[in-house]
Amino acid sequence: MQKHNFSAGPAILPANVLEQAAHAAVDFNGMGLSIMEISHRSKEFEAVVAEAQQLVRQLSGAGEEYAVLFLSGGASTQFFMAPMNLLDESQTACYVDSGSWAAKAIKEAKLFGNVEVLASSKESNYTYIPKGYTVPTYAKYLHLTSNNTIFGTQLHEWPDTEVPIVSDMSSDMFSRPLEIERFGLIYAGAQKNLGPAGVTLVIVRKDMLGKVSRKLPSMLDYRNHIDNDSMYNTPPVFPIYVLMLTLRWIVAQGGLEAMSVHNAQKAQLIYDEIDANPCFRGTVAEEDRSLMNACFVPVNADHEVHFLEACKAAGIVGIKGHRSVGGFRASIYNAMPKTSVQVLVDVMRDFAQKHG
Amino acid sequence: MQKHNFSAGPAILPANVLEQAAHAAVDFNGMGLSIMEISHRSKEFEAVVAEAQQLVRQLSGAGEEYAVLFLSGGASTQFFMAPMNLLDESQTACYVDSGSWAAKAIKEAKLFGNVEVLASSKESNYTYIPKGYTVPTYAKYLHLTSNNTIFGTQLHEWPDTEVPIVSDMSSDMFSRPLEIERFGLIYAGAQKNLGPAGVTLVIVRKDMLGKVSRKLPSMLDYRNHIDNDSMYNTPPVFPIYVLMLTLRWIVAQGGLEAMSVHNAQKAQLIYDEIDANPCFRGTVAEEDRSLMNACFVPVNADHEVHFLEACKAAGIVGIKGHRSVGGFRASIYNAMPKTSVQVLVDVMRDFAQKHG
DSSP states (O other), X not given: OOOEEOOSSSOOOOHHHHHHHHHHHHOSTTSSSOGGGSOTTSHHXXXXXXXXXXXXXXXXXOOTTEEEEEESSHHHHHHHHXXXXXXXXXXXXXXXXOSHHHHHHHHHHTTTSEEEEEEEOGGGTSOSOOOOOOOOTTOSOXXXXXXXXXXXXXXXXXXXXXXXXXXXXXXXXXXXXXXXXXXXXXXEESTTTTSSTTOEEEEEEGGGSSOOOSOOOGGGOHHHHHHTTTOSSOOOHHHHHHHHHHHHHHHHHTHHHHHHHHHHHHHHHHHHHHHHOTTEEEOSOGGGBOSSEEEEEESSTTHHHHHHHHHHHTTEESOBOOTTTOSEEEEOOTTOOHHHHHHHHHHHHHHHHHHO | OOOEEOOXXXXXXXXXXXXXXXXXXXXXXXXXXXXXXXXXXXXXXXXXXXXXXXXXXXXXXXXXXXXXXXXXXXXXXXXXXXXXXXXXTTOEEXXXXXXXXXXXXXXXXXXXXXXXXXXXXXXXXXXXXXXXXXXXXXXXXXXXXXXXXXXXXXXOSOOOOSSOEEEEOTTTTTSSOOOGGGXXXXXXXXXXXXXXXXXXXXXXXXXGSSOOOSOOOGGGOHHHHHHTTTOSSOOOHHHHHHHHHHHHHHHHHTHHHHHHHHHHHHHHHHHHHHHHOTTEEEOSOXXXXXXXXXXXXXXXXXXXXXXXXXXXXXXXXXXXXXXXXXXXXXXXXXXXXXXXXXXXXXXXXXXXXXXX
């Protein structure tokens, strides 16, 4: 049976990317060797990293004033590495507390300097994106989580500020166009829209760096990774390769504009059904709904188990909601085809006819 | 043409491991999904991590007093993470400077406490393993690099000390039996004997932890990874899976005793040829020769290019020496078959007949 993969991350990847990855696992580029057993300093792998960097620049519009890095340790490592590199003890960074991951980023930043939390939606279990705050001009940066995977909210309008934005885009990177000039640093764990787990994309404006007084371990200083083109040490070779293939796929689909249209269509399909269907209701403010993660709960709590069974019978996987929200979460990242969303919508309709 | 892969790392992996990895890249365990697109918290992936941990315990003999972790960031991250977790500002750790990676570990440790370098072979370009030093009892730990990949030396006898040993075993982990009780912490980047790049094995005695006064970022505190079974954040899923397959392969070959015999036989083949062949000479002290990386140089420097051509014609790849040593380096890790070493030895003999 064909599977329809609504997992929140690690998440669905394009089928042709997976096929190419499988091929390269035994024979990369006709070398007679797996990509996993060649030197990261071979010209063949250097070409992979160079192409991945070029694709990131093409998609993001990042010019030479930005560095493009492929690091490891996930977004959780960026939670502390960003403030460690950008914020001195006596300086202030501003954060918006829009979800569990934002709260974790805030906790780590407090180890390195003053943290001002400008706004929070925690009191409502993060059902909306905080807005209307003023960013003080003395802030070194403003940290924003662009999409809250767990709660299903997404920032659709960036605040108007001269302060450089540092953004965790783990769950919506390259799902829509990007105004790169607003950002001082962007980071994204790959395992939603960009590739498999094990590599983190970082785009950093170079003039943000080298301004803190603390001594940094070599691996935690972005400048060492920049100086060595993400090869300061042995990088996560296979995850970077699959990320490069996924970026190629995004470009082949028409780039970020095309992704944006495709993702908006899928989101409309599912949200229209949530709003129309008497058995379900959405969990977040309509204006802040995520185009990546649609969270909804059953109107009748007893229906939860039955709906999960109906999904399973239709080949739908990964639809169970995060424990912080409950109910269901349909993650509909770039690689999710509209046909799979339609299967889910049909199951929801069918469920309402039987149980509504 | 069949390739004989002597790369220093990322390095040769068992063919059946690569075939299984390729299969799982498109369909893992008959789920109809790639292992790269399932949740790291799925029961299927949790079983992979549990089996990998169990295999590490079985091979290493590590009991419950030790934690087994699969982290990211390579051994280069452990260079600072180990002292950050184990050494307070006012305390002393002892290091032996046996190669470039040991020197890097020393540099990072100095950020966190007092570092005493007990011995160094740097003055001879690291052609031998320093010995005969005394380890002061006040040392919190003694750091040793078990195998020096670049220089081709290996520690064949561990110093007699009560101080817990912290060892970088990146390039000879599970290539020979291990006296686990000597060690407080072992770390190894996977990409030599254990799997692909992107995952680092850490075995740490739990009572070493929680004794420093500094505040640690969550991702840099081993205890968080222990408390979450290496799933504090999304781990490098695919590299961990391939590591698990590689550990299964080691066990299927007969475990560490069998690996040790197999590796000693391959090393003897190549070193006997180096010693007998008039065109080449070894670069390190005989008693310290590595069973993983055999370094040798041409007696006549003009022969270097010609020998590399002869190797290429025979399907031999990755044989060029590191720039710090020059000449040639045959890396003959666990997965390297004896037949490939014989091919290299035959090329060396043939070369001597033509050019000797």
